[in-house]
Amino acid sequence: MSIKPLKTVTSKTITLPAANIDTDQIIPARFLTVTTKNGLGKHAFNDWRYNDDGSETDHALNGDFAKACQIIVAGHNFGCGSSREHAPWALTDYGIRVVISTEIADIFRGNALKNGLLPIIIEKSAHQWLLDHPGEEITIDLERAEVRLPKNGGTYSFNIDAFSRHCLMEGVDEMGYLSAQDDAISQFEKTRA
Protein backbone atom coordinates (compact mmCIF):
# COMPACT_ATOMS: atom_id res chain seq x y z
CA MET A 1 0.00 0.00 0.00
CA SER A 2 1.19 3.50 -0.63
CA ILE A 3 2.61 5.64 2.12
CA LYS A 4 1.81 9.28 2.83
CA PRO A 5 4.15 11.38 0.63
CA LEU A 6 6.54 13.75 2.37
CA LYS A 7 8.16 16.66 0.54
CA THR A 8 8.45 19.48 3.02
CA VAL A 9 7.46 19.67 6.65
CA THR A 10 7.20 22.96 8.53
CA SER A 11 6.41 22.46 12.17
CA LYS A 12 7.37 23.32 15.70
CA THR A 13 9.51 20.72 17.43
CA ILE A 14 9.13 18.50 20.48
CA THR A 15 12.48 17.90 22.14
CA LEU A 16 13.19 14.61 23.91
CA PRO A 17 16.86 15.16 24.78
CA ALA A 18 17.59 11.85 26.55
CA ALA A 19 20.11 9.65 24.76
CA ASN A 20 19.29 6.04 23.83
CA ILE A 21 15.48 6.33 23.80
CA ASP A 22 14.66 2.70 23.09
CA THR A 23 11.66 1.15 21.37
CA ASP A 24 10.32 -0.09 24.72
CA GLN A 25 9.89 3.58 25.67
CA ILE A 26 8.34 4.46 22.30
CA ILE A 27 5.81 1.62 22.59
CA PRO A 28 5.98 -0.86 25.49
CA ALA A 29 5.83 -4.54 24.54
CA ARG A 30 2.52 -5.18 26.28
CA PHE A 31 0.83 -3.23 23.47
CA LEU A 32 2.27 -5.48 20.77
CA THR A 33 -0.47 -8.12 20.82
CA VAL A 34 -2.37 -6.16 18.19
CA THR A 35 -2.82 -7.64 14.73
CA THR A 36 -3.37 -4.32 12.91
CA LYS A 37 -1.25 -1.18 12.59
CA ASN A 38 -3.86 1.37 13.56
CA GLY A 39 -4.50 3.37 16.66
CA LEU A 40 -1.15 2.93 18.41
CA GLY A 41 -0.63 6.70 18.79
CA LYS A 42 -2.43 6.75 22.11
CA HIS A 43 0.23 4.38 23.46
CA ALA A 44 3.24 6.26 22.02
CA PHE A 45 5.58 6.79 24.98
CA ASN A 46 2.83 5.22 27.08
CA ASP A 47 4.77 4.87 30.31
CA TRP A 48 5.95 8.47 30.15
CA ARG A 49 2.46 9.76 29.45
CA TYR A 50 0.19 7.79 31.76
CA ASN A 51 0.06 7.00 35.45
CA ASP A 52 -0.70 3.49 36.67
CA ASP A 53 -4.38 4.40 36.99
CA GLY A 54 -4.51 5.48 33.33
CA SER A 55 -4.63 9.23 34.05
CA GLU A 56 -2.29 11.47 32.07
CA THR A 57 1.00 12.61 33.55
CA ASP A 58 2.18 16.17 33.08
CA HIS A 59 4.70 15.02 30.45
CA ALA A 60 5.04 17.52 27.59
CA LEU A 61 3.90 14.84 25.12
CA ASN A 62 0.40 15.10 26.61
CA GLY A 63 0.11 18.83 25.96
CA ASP A 64 -1.76 20.39 23.07
CA PHE A 65 1.48 21.96 21.89
CA ALA A 66 3.22 18.60 21.44
CA LYS A 67 0.19 17.05 19.82
CA ALA A 68 0.33 19.73 17.10
CA CYS A 69 4.05 19.08 16.40
CA GLN A 70 5.21 16.89 13.53
CA ILE A 71 8.90 16.85 14.41
CA ILE A 72 10.69 15.15 17.31
CA VAL A 73 14.23 16.23 18.16
CA ALA A 74 15.68 13.36 20.16
CA GLY A 75 18.92 12.54 21.96
CA HIS A 76 21.70 10.39 20.47
CA ASN A 77 20.88 6.83 19.31
CA PHE A 78 17.09 7.19 19.11
CA GLY A 79 15.08 4.01 18.51
CA CYS A 80 17.60 1.49 19.80
CA GLY A 81 16.38 -1.93 20.82
CA SER A 82 13.79 -4.06 19.15
CA SER A 83 12.69 -4.38 15.52
CA ARG A 84 9.03 -3.64 16.33
CA GLU A 85 7.56 -1.57 13.52
CA HIS A 86 4.91 -0.66 16.07
CA ALA A 87 7.34 2.12 17.08
CA PRO A 88 7.03 4.13 13.84
CA TRP A 89 3.35 3.14 13.62
CA ALA A 90 2.80 4.66 17.08
CA LEU A 91 4.76 7.82 16.24
CA THR A 92 3.04 8.46 12.90
CA ASP A 93 -0.37 7.79 14.45
CA TYR A 94 0.53 10.35 17.14
CA GLY A 95 1.22 12.81 14.29
CA ILE A 96 5.00 12.72 13.87
CA ARG A 97 6.52 12.94 10.36
CA VAL A 98 10.20 13.63 11.16
CA VAL A 99 12.66 12.44 13.83
CA ILE A 100 15.97 14.29 14.17
CA SER A 101 18.94 13.01 16.16
CA THR A 102 22.71 12.67 15.99
CA GLU A 103 22.26 8.91 15.65
CA ILE A 104 19.25 6.74 14.89
CA ALA A 105 19.29 2.95 15.34
CA ASP A 106 19.46 0.95 12.10
CA ILE A 107 16.28 -1.12 12.31
CA PHE A 108 14.15 1.76 13.57
CA ARG A 109 15.54 3.97 10.80
CA GLY A 110 14.64 1.41 8.13
CA ASN A 111 11.17 0.90 9.59
CA ALA A 112 10.56 4.65 9.77
CA LEU A 113 11.39 5.15 6.08
CA LYS A 114 8.83 2.51 5.14
CA ASN A 115 6.07 4.35 6.98
CA GLY A 116 6.43 7.92 5.78
CA LEU A 117 8.44 8.92 8.83
CA LEU A 118 11.67 10.72 7.90
CA PRO A 119 14.68 9.91 10.11
CA ILE A 120 17.30 12.65 9.97
CA ILE A 121 20.80 12.34 11.34
CA ILE A 122 22.18 15.82 11.74
CA GLU A 123 25.48 17.29 12.80
CA LYS A 124 26.05 18.04 16.47
CA SER A 125 25.97 21.84 16.24
CA ALA A 126 22.57 21.86 14.55
CA HIS A 127 21.30 19.24 17.00
CA GLN A 128 22.48 21.37 19.91
CA TRP A 129 20.74 24.42 18.43
CA LEU A 130 17.53 22.43 18.21
CA LEU A 131 17.83 21.24 21.82
CA ASP A 132 18.56 24.79 22.92
CA HIS A 133 15.51 26.12 21.05
CA PRO A 134 12.66 23.76 21.89
CA GLY A 135 9.40 24.51 20.18
CA GLU A 136 10.82 26.64 17.37
CA GLU A 137 9.22 26.25 13.99
CA ILE A 138 11.66 24.67 11.53
CA THR A 139 11.41 23.48 7.96
CA ILE A 140 12.50 20.17 6.50
CA ASP A 141 12.99 20.19 2.73
CA LEU A 142 13.38 16.59 1.62
CA GLU A 143 14.13 17.34 -2.03
CA ARG A 144 17.13 19.49 -1.05
CA ALA A 145 17.81 17.28 2.01
CA GLU A 146 17.97 20.37 4.19
CA VAL A 147 16.91 21.37 7.67
CA ARG A 148 16.24 25.11 7.84
CA LEU A 149 16.41 26.72 11.26
CA PRO A 150 14.91 30.14 12.07
CA LYS A 151 16.58 33.02 13.96
CA ASN A 152 19.89 32.77 12.08
CA GLY A 153 20.17 29.14 13.18
CA GLY A 154 21.31 28.34 9.67
CA THR A 155 20.59 25.66 7.10
CA TYR A 156 22.00 22.16 7.45
CA SER A 157 22.01 19.36 4.92
CA PHE A 158 21.50 15.71 5.82
CA ASN A 159 22.23 12.46 4.04
CA ILE A 160 19.51 10.33 2.57
CA ASP A 161 20.00 7.87 -0.24
CA ALA A 162 18.31 8.69 -3.53
CA PHE A 163 16.07 5.64 -3.46
CA SER A 164 14.65 6.29 0.01
CA ARG A 165 14.13 9.93 -0.83
CA HIS A 166 12.26 9.05 -4.00
CA CYS A 167 10.04 6.55 -2.15
CA LEU A 168 9.21 9.08 0.58
CA MET A 169 8.60 12.02 -1.75
CA GLU A 170 6.38 10.06 -4.09
CA GLY A 171 4.73 8.03 -1.37
CA VAL A 172 5.63 4.73 -3.00
CA ASP A 173 6.63 1.64 -1.08
CA GLU A 174 9.30 -0.92 -1.93
CA MET A 175 7.01 -3.87 -2.58
CA GLY A 176 6.30 -2.78 -6.14
CA TYR A 177 9.99 -2.34 -6.89
CA LEU A 178 10.79 -5.78 -5.48
CA SER A 179 7.87 -7.50 -7.22
CA ALA A 180 9.02 -6.02 -10.53
CA GLN A 181 12.25 -8.01 -10.14
CA ASP A 182 10.36 -11.29 -10.27
CA ASP A 183 12.23 -12.60 -13.32
CA ALA A 184 15.63 -11.81 -11.86
CA ILE A 185 14.63 -13.48 -8.59
CA SER A 186 13.45 -16.61 -10.43
CA GLN A 187 16.71 -16.67 -12.36
CA PHE A 188 18.66 -16.39 -9.12
CA GLU A 189 16.66 -19.21 -7.56
CA LYS A 190 17.59 -21.49 -10.49
CA THR A 191 21.29 -20.90 -9.85
CA ARG A 192 20.81 -21.76 -6.16
CA ALA A 193 18.70 -24.87 -6.62
Add this chain to the structure above:
Amino acid sequence: MVTAETADHPATLYIDLHLIHEVTSPQAFTELEQRGLPVRRPDKTLATIDHSTPTIINDDGSRPFITEQAKFQVEQLLLNTAKHGITTHSWDSPARGIVHVMGPEVGATQPGMTVVCGDSHTSTHGAFGCLAFGIGTTQVGHVLATQCLLMRKPKSMVIWVDGDIGDDVTAKDIILAIIAKIGVGGGTGHTLEYRGKCFDAMSMDERMTVCNMSIEAGARAGMIAPDATTVEYLRGRERVPSGEEFETLAADWLTLTSDESCHYDREVRLKAQDITPMVTYGTHPGMAMPIAANVPIASDEAEQKALAYMQLTGGKPIAGVSVDRVFIGSCTNSRMDDLRAAAAVMDGRTVKGGLIAIVVPGSEAIKKQAEAEGLDIIFEAAGAQWREPGCSMCIAMNGDMAAPGELVVSTSNRNFAGRQGPGARTVLASPATAAASAIAGVVASALDVGVTS
Protein backbone atom coordinates in the same frame (compact mmCIF):
# COMPACT_ATOMS: atom_id res chain seq x y z
CA MET B 1 22.38 -11.40 -4.09
CA VAL B 2 19.92 -10.96 -6.95
CA THR B 3 21.19 -7.52 -7.95
CA ALA B 4 24.05 -5.48 -6.54
CA GLU B 5 23.61 -2.02 -5.07
CA THR B 6 24.25 1.11 -7.11
CA ALA B 7 24.30 4.77 -6.18
CA ASP B 8 20.61 4.93 -7.08
CA HIS B 9 19.34 1.64 -5.73
CA PRO B 10 19.99 -0.67 -2.81
CA ALA B 11 20.94 -4.29 -3.49
CA THR B 12 18.26 -6.95 -3.78
CA LEU B 13 19.31 -9.57 -1.26
CA TYR B 14 17.92 -13.09 -1.46
CA ILE B 15 16.83 -14.61 1.86
CA ASP B 16 17.60 -18.29 2.50
CA LEU B 17 15.65 -18.62 5.74
CA HIS B 18 12.73 -16.52 6.95
CA LEU B 19 11.66 -17.19 10.52
CA ILE B 20 8.31 -15.83 11.65
CA HIS B 21 6.35 -15.59 14.90
CA GLU B 22 3.01 -14.24 16.05
CA VAL B 23 3.95 -10.66 17.02
CA THR B 24 5.52 -9.13 13.91
CA SER B 25 3.83 -11.08 11.11
CA PRO B 26 0.04 -10.52 11.20
CA GLN B 27 0.12 -7.09 9.53
CA ALA B 28 2.45 -8.50 6.85
CA PHE B 29 0.01 -11.30 6.02
CA THR B 30 -2.78 -8.71 5.86
CA GLU B 31 -0.68 -6.72 3.39
CA LEU B 32 -0.23 -9.78 1.16
CA GLU B 33 -3.94 -10.44 1.36
CA GLN B 34 -4.79 -6.89 0.31
CA ARG B 35 -2.42 -7.09 -2.63
CA GLY B 36 -3.53 -10.58 -3.59
CA LEU B 37 0.03 -11.93 -3.33
CA PRO B 38 0.97 -15.50 -2.39
CA VAL B 39 3.89 -16.47 -0.15
CA ARG B 40 6.66 -17.02 -2.68
CA ARG B 41 8.66 -19.68 -0.82
CA PRO B 42 6.77 -21.30 2.06
CA ASP B 43 9.57 -23.90 2.01
CA LYS B 44 12.06 -21.24 3.07
CA THR B 45 9.76 -19.90 5.77
CA LEU B 46 9.51 -21.44 9.23
CA ALA B 47 7.14 -20.38 12.00
CA THR B 48 6.73 -20.80 15.71
CA ILE B 49 4.80 -19.20 18.58
CA ASP B 50 6.80 -17.81 21.47
CA HIS B 51 6.28 -14.15 22.46
CA SER B 52 2.64 -13.99 23.54
CA THR B 53 2.41 -17.56 24.77
CA PRO B 54 1.76 -18.42 28.43
CA THR B 55 4.52 -20.32 30.23
CA ILE B 56 2.12 -22.14 32.52
CA ILE B 57 -0.61 -24.67 31.77
CA ASN B 58 -3.82 -24.79 33.81
CA ASP B 59 -4.83 -28.00 35.57
CA ASP B 60 -7.44 -28.59 32.88
CA GLY B 61 -4.76 -28.38 30.17
CA SER B 62 -5.77 -24.92 28.94
CA ARG B 63 -3.27 -22.10 28.55
CA PRO B 64 -3.95 -18.87 30.44
CA PHE B 65 -3.33 -16.14 27.88
CA ILE B 66 -2.90 -12.70 29.41
CA THR B 67 -5.62 -11.26 27.16
CA GLU B 68 -8.04 -12.42 24.50
CA GLN B 69 -6.00 -10.29 22.08
CA ALA B 70 -2.84 -12.28 22.85
CA LYS B 71 -4.73 -15.52 22.24
CA PHE B 72 -6.14 -14.14 19.01
CA GLN B 73 -2.66 -13.13 17.86
CA VAL B 74 -1.38 -16.68 18.29
CA GLU B 75 -4.44 -18.11 16.55
CA GLN B 76 -3.92 -15.66 13.72
CA LEU B 77 -0.35 -16.90 13.18
CA LEU B 78 -1.61 -20.49 13.05
CA LEU B 79 -4.33 -19.53 10.56
CA ASN B 80 -1.95 -17.54 8.36
CA THR B 81 0.72 -20.22 8.22
CA ALA B 82 -1.83 -23.00 7.59
CA LYS B 83 -3.35 -21.00 4.76
CA HIS B 84 0.01 -20.43 3.09
CA GLY B 85 1.49 -23.88 3.71
CA ILE B 86 4.23 -22.71 6.07
CA THR B 87 5.70 -25.28 8.45
CA THR B 88 4.82 -24.20 11.97
CA HIS B 89 6.11 -25.44 15.29
CA SER B 90 2.92 -24.96 17.24
CA TRP B 91 1.63 -26.42 20.52
CA ASP B 92 1.78 -29.96 19.22
CA SER B 93 5.36 -29.76 17.95
CA PRO B 94 8.29 -31.14 19.96
CA ALA B 95 10.38 -28.35 18.39
CA ARG B 96 8.24 -25.37 19.45
CA GLY B 97 10.29 -22.73 21.16
CA ILE B 98 11.77 -19.27 21.08
CA VAL B 99 12.33 -18.60 17.40
CA HIS B 100 16.10 -18.15 17.80
CA VAL B 101 16.40 -21.33 19.83
CA MET B 102 14.16 -23.40 17.56
CA GLY B 103 15.80 -22.43 14.23
CA PRO B 104 19.27 -23.73 15.05
CA GLU B 105 17.89 -26.75 16.95
CA VAL B 106 16.04 -28.12 13.95
CA GLY B 107 19.05 -27.40 11.74
CA ALA B 108 17.23 -24.74 9.71
CA THR B 109 20.02 -22.28 10.41
CA GLN B 110 23.07 -23.27 8.37
CA PRO B 111 26.38 -21.53 7.63
CA GLY B 112 26.46 -19.06 4.76
CA MET B 113 22.73 -18.44 4.78
CA THR B 114 20.99 -15.12 4.86
CA VAL B 115 18.52 -15.36 7.75
CA VAL B 116 15.90 -12.79 8.70
CA CYS B 117 13.07 -12.57 11.20
CA GLY B 118 10.86 -9.81 12.48
CA ASP B 119 12.84 -9.79 15.69
CA SER B 120 16.01 -7.89 16.49
CA HIS B 121 17.69 -10.89 18.13
CA THR B 122 17.90 -12.64 14.77
CA SER B 123 21.58 -11.74 15.09
CA THR B 124 21.75 -14.95 17.17
CA HIS B 125 22.01 -17.05 13.99
CA GLY B 126 25.27 -15.30 13.10
CA ALA B 127 26.86 -17.82 15.48
CA PHE B 128 26.71 -20.21 12.52
CA GLY B 129 28.43 -17.87 10.10
CA CYS B 130 25.12 -16.60 8.71
CA LEU B 131 24.29 -13.06 7.76
CA ALA B 132 21.33 -12.84 10.11
CA PHE B 133 19.45 -9.73 11.14
CA GLY B 134 16.15 -8.42 12.42
CA ILE B 135 13.62 -6.72 10.15
CA GLY B 136 10.38 -4.81 10.60
CA THR B 137 6.94 -6.02 9.61
CA THR B 138 6.95 -4.24 6.23
CA GLN B 139 10.06 -6.21 5.35
CA VAL B 140 8.48 -9.41 6.67
CA GLY B 141 5.88 -8.74 3.98
CA HIS B 142 8.60 -8.18 1.36
CA VAL B 143 10.26 -11.48 2.17
CA LEU B 144 6.98 -13.40 2.29
CA ALA B 145 6.05 -12.04 -1.15
CA THR B 146 9.42 -11.95 -2.94
CA GLN B 147 11.91 -13.83 -0.72
CA CYS B 148 14.06 -10.69 -1.06
CA LEU B 149 14.96 -7.51 0.75
CA LEU B 150 16.35 -4.19 -0.38
CA MET B 151 19.52 -3.50 1.48
CA ARG B 152 22.72 -1.48 1.48
CA LYS B 153 25.95 -3.11 2.55
CA PRO B 154 26.74 -2.38 6.21
CA LYS B 155 30.21 -1.45 7.43
CA SER B 156 32.31 -4.13 9.12
CA MET B 157 33.74 -4.24 12.61
CA VAL B 158 35.90 -6.99 14.05
CA ILE B 159 35.89 -7.71 17.78
CA TRP B 160 39.02 -9.60 18.79
CA VAL B 161 39.03 -11.28 22.17
CA ASP B 162 42.40 -12.92 22.61
CA GLY B 163 43.60 -15.18 25.37
CA ASP B 164 41.90 -17.59 27.75
CA ILE B 165 38.88 -16.67 29.80
CA GLY B 166 38.68 -17.36 33.51
CA ASP B 167 36.83 -20.44 34.76
CA ASP B 168 34.09 -18.32 36.28
CA VAL B 169 33.58 -16.19 33.15
CA THR B 170 30.80 -17.05 30.70
CA ALA B 171 29.79 -16.02 27.19
CA LYS B 172 27.27 -13.58 28.69
CA ASP B 173 30.04 -11.85 30.62
CA ILE B 174 32.13 -11.59 27.44
CA ILE B 175 29.36 -9.97 25.40
CA LEU B 176 28.38 -7.60 28.23
CA ALA B 177 32.05 -6.54 28.46
CA ILE B 178 32.10 -5.98 24.69
CA ILE B 179 28.92 -3.86 24.75
CA ALA B 180 30.23 -1.87 27.71
CA LYS B 181 33.37 -1.15 25.70
CA ILE B 182 31.88 -0.16 22.34
CA GLY B 183 28.67 1.34 23.71
CA VAL B 184 24.96 0.72 23.17
CA GLY B 185 25.11 2.48 19.80
CA GLY B 186 28.75 1.67 19.02
CA GLY B 187 27.90 -0.93 16.41
CA THR B 188 25.26 1.09 14.55
CA GLY B 189 25.67 0.71 10.79
CA HIS B 190 28.04 -2.24 11.22
CA THR B 191 28.05 -6.00 11.04
CA LEU B 192 30.26 -7.44 13.78
CA GLU B 193 32.61 -10.37 13.41
CA TYR B 194 33.84 -11.98 16.62
CA ARG B 195 37.32 -13.43 16.32
CA GLY B 196 39.98 -14.87 18.55
CA LYS B 197 40.72 -17.84 20.76
CA CYS B 198 37.95 -16.93 23.17
CA PHE B 199 35.23 -17.57 20.55
CA ASP B 200 37.06 -20.52 18.97
CA ALA B 201 36.84 -22.29 22.32
CA MET B 202 33.11 -21.65 22.76
CA SER B 203 30.26 -24.13 22.26
CA MET B 204 27.49 -23.20 19.83
CA ASP B 205 25.23 -22.33 22.78
CA GLU B 206 27.86 -19.86 23.97
CA ARG B 207 28.42 -18.40 20.50
CA MET B 208 24.67 -17.87 20.16
CA THR B 209 24.67 -15.93 23.45
CA VAL B 210 27.39 -13.66 22.07
CA CYS B 211 25.89 -13.08 18.61
CA ASN B 212 22.41 -12.66 20.12
CA MET B 213 23.42 -9.46 21.88
CA SER B 214 25.17 -7.83 18.88
CA ILE B 215 22.02 -5.74 18.47
CA GLU B 216 22.48 -4.40 22.02
CA ALA B 217 25.56 -2.62 20.70
CA GLY B 218 23.45 -1.32 17.80
CA ALA B 219 24.79 -3.83 15.24
CA ARG B 220 22.04 -5.54 13.30
CA ALA B 221 24.21 -8.60 12.73
CA GLY B 222 27.15 -10.29 14.41
CA MET B 223 28.90 -13.42 13.23
CA ILE B 224 31.44 -16.09 14.04
CA ALA B 225 33.09 -18.16 11.30
CA PRO B 226 31.98 -21.81 11.08
CA ASP B 227 34.44 -24.44 12.33
CA ALA B 228 34.41 -28.05 13.50
CA THR B 229 32.22 -27.06 16.48
CA THR B 230 29.60 -25.67 14.08
CA VAL B 231 29.70 -28.76 11.88
CA GLU B 232 29.35 -31.16 14.82
CA TYR B 233 26.43 -29.17 16.23
CA LEU B 234 24.54 -29.44 12.94
CA ARG B 235 25.34 -33.08 12.18
CA GLY B 236 22.21 -35.22 12.46
CA ARG B 237 19.74 -32.38 12.89
CA GLU B 238 16.32 -32.62 11.25
CA ARG B 239 16.80 -30.07 8.47
CA VAL B 240 20.35 -30.93 7.43
CA PRO B 241 21.10 -33.71 4.98
CA SER B 242 22.93 -36.83 6.10
CA GLY B 243 25.76 -39.02 4.85
CA GLU B 244 27.90 -37.96 1.92
CA GLU B 245 25.72 -34.94 1.23
CA PHE B 246 26.37 -33.63 4.73
CA GLU B 247 30.14 -34.07 4.41
CA THR B 248 30.15 -32.12 1.14
CA LEU B 249 28.08 -29.37 2.70
CA ALA B 250 30.27 -29.29 5.81
CA ALA B 251 33.42 -28.96 3.72
CA ASP B 252 31.84 -25.99 2.00
CA TRP B 253 30.82 -24.41 5.33
CA LEU B 254 34.40 -24.60 6.58
CA THR B 255 35.54 -22.35 3.74
CA LEU B 256 33.32 -19.52 5.01
CA THR B 257 35.99 -17.64 6.92
CA SER B 258 37.38 -14.15 6.62
CA ASP B 259 40.79 -13.86 4.97
CA GLU B 260 43.58 -13.27 7.44
CA SER B 261 44.48 -10.05 5.66
CA CYS B 262 40.96 -8.72 5.18
CA HIS B 263 40.12 -5.12 5.94
CA TYR B 264 37.56 -4.10 8.54
CA ASP B 265 36.14 -0.62 8.84
CA ARG B 266 36.74 -0.78 12.57
CA GLU B 267 38.75 -3.01 14.85
CA VAL B 268 38.23 -3.50 18.60
CA ARG B 269 40.35 -5.63 20.90
CA LEU B 270 39.67 -6.98 24.37
CA LYS B 271 41.85 -9.22 26.49
CA ALA B 272 40.00 -12.27 27.75
CA GLN B 273 41.89 -12.30 31.03
CA ASP B 274 40.64 -8.78 31.83
CA ILE B 275 37.01 -9.91 31.72
CA THR B 276 35.28 -10.99 34.94
CA PRO B 277 31.62 -11.83 35.68
CA MET B 278 29.52 -8.85 34.56
CA VAL B 279 26.16 -7.31 35.42
CA THR B 280 24.34 -4.22 34.19
CA TYR B 281 23.64 -1.35 36.56
CA GLY B 282 21.69 1.06 34.35
CA THR B 283 18.89 1.20 31.83
CA HIS B 284 20.63 0.02 28.68
CA PRO B 285 22.97 -2.94 28.09
CA GLY B 286 26.00 -0.68 27.59
CA MET B 287 25.80 0.23 31.27
CA ALA B 288 27.54 -2.97 32.35
CA MET B 289 30.22 -3.49 34.97
CA PRO B 290 32.15 -6.24 36.76
CA ILE B 291 29.94 -7.65 39.53
CA ALA B 292 32.80 -7.19 41.99
CA ALA B 293 33.24 -3.48 41.19
CA ASN B 294 31.53 -0.38 42.52
CA VAL B 295 28.71 1.19 40.53
CA PRO B 296 30.29 3.94 38.39
CA ILE B 297 29.65 7.53 39.44
CA ALA B 298 27.15 9.13 37.03
CA SER B 299 28.94 11.45 34.64
CA ASP B 300 25.90 13.11 33.10
CA GLU B 301 22.20 13.67 33.60
CA ALA B 302 21.20 10.54 31.66
CA GLU B 303 23.36 8.34 33.87
CA GLN B 304 22.03 10.03 36.99
CA LYS B 305 18.51 9.34 35.79
CA ALA B 306 19.39 5.70 35.07
CA LEU B 307 20.91 5.21 38.54
CA ALA B 308 17.90 6.88 40.15
CA TYR B 309 15.58 4.53 38.22
CA MET B 310 17.68 1.56 39.32
CA GLN B 311 17.83 2.88 42.91
CA LEU B 312 21.60 2.36 42.87
CA THR B 313 24.29 4.65 44.22
CA GLY B 314 27.45 5.50 42.32
CA GLY B 315 30.61 4.49 44.19
CA LYS B 316 28.84 1.71 46.11
CA PRO B 317 29.04 -2.05 45.33
CA ILE B 318 26.26 -3.65 43.28
CA ALA B 319 26.90 -7.03 44.92
CA GLY B 320 24.65 -7.28 47.95
CA VAL B 321 21.80 -5.21 46.50
CA SER B 322 18.47 -6.84 47.37
CA VAL B 323 16.78 -8.92 44.63
CA ASP B 324 13.02 -9.59 44.28
CA ARG B 325 12.95 -11.86 41.23
CA VAL B 326 15.26 -13.95 39.10
CA PHE B 327 14.53 -14.86 35.49
CA ILE B 328 16.56 -17.55 33.76
CA GLY B 329 15.58 -17.86 30.10
CA SER B 330 15.25 -15.88 26.81
CA CYS B 331 16.83 -16.28 23.38
CA THR B 332 20.09 -15.15 25.01
CA ASN B 333 20.37 -17.73 27.78
CA SER B 334 17.81 -20.55 27.73
CA ARG B 335 19.80 -23.34 26.09
CA MET B 336 21.27 -26.47 27.67
CA ASP B 337 24.62 -24.88 28.57
CA ASP B 338 22.74 -22.10 30.34
CA LEU B 339 20.37 -24.36 32.24
CA ARG B 340 23.21 -26.67 33.29
CA ALA B 341 25.19 -23.69 34.58
CA ALA B 342 22.20 -22.41 36.56
CA ALA B 343 21.43 -25.88 37.90
CA ALA B 344 25.04 -26.37 39.01
CA VAL B 345 24.66 -23.29 41.22
CA MET B 346 21.18 -24.17 42.54
CA ASP B 347 21.97 -27.84 43.17
CA GLY B 348 21.56 -28.54 46.88
CA ARG B 349 20.87 -24.90 47.68
CA THR B 350 17.66 -23.01 48.36
CA VAL B 351 16.21 -19.92 46.72
CA LYS B 352 16.01 -17.10 49.27
CA GLY B 353 12.60 -16.92 50.97
CA GLY B 354 10.24 -14.39 49.38
CA LEU B 355 12.21 -14.26 46.14
CA ILE B 356 10.50 -15.54 42.99
CA ALA B 357 12.78 -17.41 40.60
CA ILE B 358 11.52 -18.73 37.29
CA VAL B 359 13.38 -20.90 34.84
CA VAL B 360 11.97 -20.91 31.30
CA PRO B 361 13.56 -23.32 28.83
CA GLY B 362 14.07 -22.01 25.29
CA SER B 363 12.18 -24.79 23.55
CA GLU B 364 10.24 -28.00 24.03
CA ALA B 365 13.37 -29.90 23.00
CA ILE B 366 15.41 -28.17 25.70
CA LYS B 367 12.68 -28.74 28.25
CA LYS B 368 12.71 -32.44 27.43
CA GLN B 369 16.51 -32.69 27.54
CA ALA B 370 16.74 -30.74 30.80
CA GLU B 371 14.13 -33.00 32.37
CA ALA B 372 16.02 -36.06 31.13
CA GLU B 373 19.06 -34.71 32.98
CA GLY B 374 17.00 -33.99 36.10
CA LEU B 375 17.59 -30.24 35.97
CA ASP B 376 13.89 -29.52 36.56
CA ILE B 377 14.11 -31.46 39.81
CA ILE B 378 17.15 -29.45 40.91
CA PHE B 379 15.39 -26.16 40.14
CA GLU B 380 12.15 -27.15 41.84
CA ALA B 381 13.94 -28.62 44.87
CA ALA B 382 15.71 -25.28 45.24
CA GLY B 383 12.37 -23.48 45.14
CA ALA B 384 12.50 -22.13 41.57
CA GLN B 385 9.59 -22.51 39.13
CA TRP B 386 10.10 -24.68 36.03
CA ARG B 387 7.99 -23.26 33.21
CA GLU B 388 6.86 -23.97 29.66
CA PRO B 389 9.07 -22.65 26.81
CA GLY B 390 8.70 -19.08 25.53
CA CYS B 391 10.09 -15.54 25.61
CA SER B 392 8.42 -14.94 28.97
CA MET B 393 9.90 -12.21 31.18
CA CYS B 394 12.44 -11.09 28.61
CA ILE B 395 9.80 -9.06 26.76
CA ALA B 396 7.09 -9.44 29.41
CA MET B 397 4.16 -9.39 26.99
CA ASN B 398 2.62 -12.73 28.00
CA GLY B 399 1.88 -11.71 31.58
CA ASP B 400 5.18 -12.92 33.06
CA MET B 401 6.40 -9.65 34.53
CA ALA B 402 7.75 -7.95 37.62
CA ALA B 403 5.84 -5.53 39.82
CA PRO B 404 6.75 -1.83 39.84
CA GLY B 405 9.98 -1.18 41.69
CA GLU B 406 11.00 -4.84 41.89
CA LEU B 407 14.60 -5.70 41.07
CA VAL B 408 15.04 -8.60 38.66
CA VAL B 409 18.32 -10.35 38.00
CA SER B 410 17.69 -11.59 34.49
CA THR B 411 19.59 -13.64 31.92
CA SER B 412 17.79 -11.81 29.12
CA ASN B 413 19.20 -9.12 26.83
CA ARG B 414 17.61 -5.77 27.66
CA ASN B 415 17.45 -3.71 30.82
CA PHE B 416 15.48 -0.79 29.40
CA ALA B 417 13.21 1.02 31.86
CA GLY B 418 9.95 -0.89 32.14
CA ARG B 419 11.08 -3.72 29.87
CA GLN B 420 10.11 -6.40 32.41
CA GLY B 421 7.02 -4.54 33.59
CA PRO B 422 6.29 -0.86 34.28
CA GLY B 423 8.73 0.41 36.89
CA ALA B 424 10.59 -2.92 37.08
CA ARG B 425 14.37 -2.71 37.50
CA THR B 426 16.48 -5.17 35.49
CA VAL B 427 20.02 -6.33 36.17
CA LEU B 428 21.31 -8.41 33.24
CA ALA B 429 23.59 -11.28 34.16
CA SER B 430 24.76 -14.77 33.20
CA PRO B 431 22.78 -17.86 34.22
CA ALA B 432 25.36 -18.65 36.93
CA THR B 433 25.12 -15.15 38.39
CA ALA B 434 21.32 -15.14 38.16
CA ALA B 435 21.12 -18.50 39.96
CA ALA B 436 23.58 -17.33 42.62
CA SER B 437 21.53 -14.17 43.14
CA ALA B 438 18.39 -16.30 43.60
CA ILE B 439 20.15 -18.26 46.34
CA ALA B 440 21.68 -15.25 48.05
CA GLY B 441 18.63 -13.00 47.69
CA VAL B 442 21.01 -10.25 46.66
CA VAL B 443 23.10 -9.56 43.55
CA ALA B 444 25.81 -12.21 43.87
CA SER B 445 28.25 -14.20 41.78
CA ALA B 446 28.54 -17.97 41.82
CA LEU B 447 31.75 -17.60 43.83
CA ASP B 448 29.85 -15.52 46.39
CA VAL B 449 27.56 -18.47 47.14
CA GLY B 450 30.44 -20.90 47.35
CA VAL B 451 30.39 -22.38 43.86
CA THR B 452 33.84 -22.86 42.42
CA SER B 453 33.98 -23.85 38.79
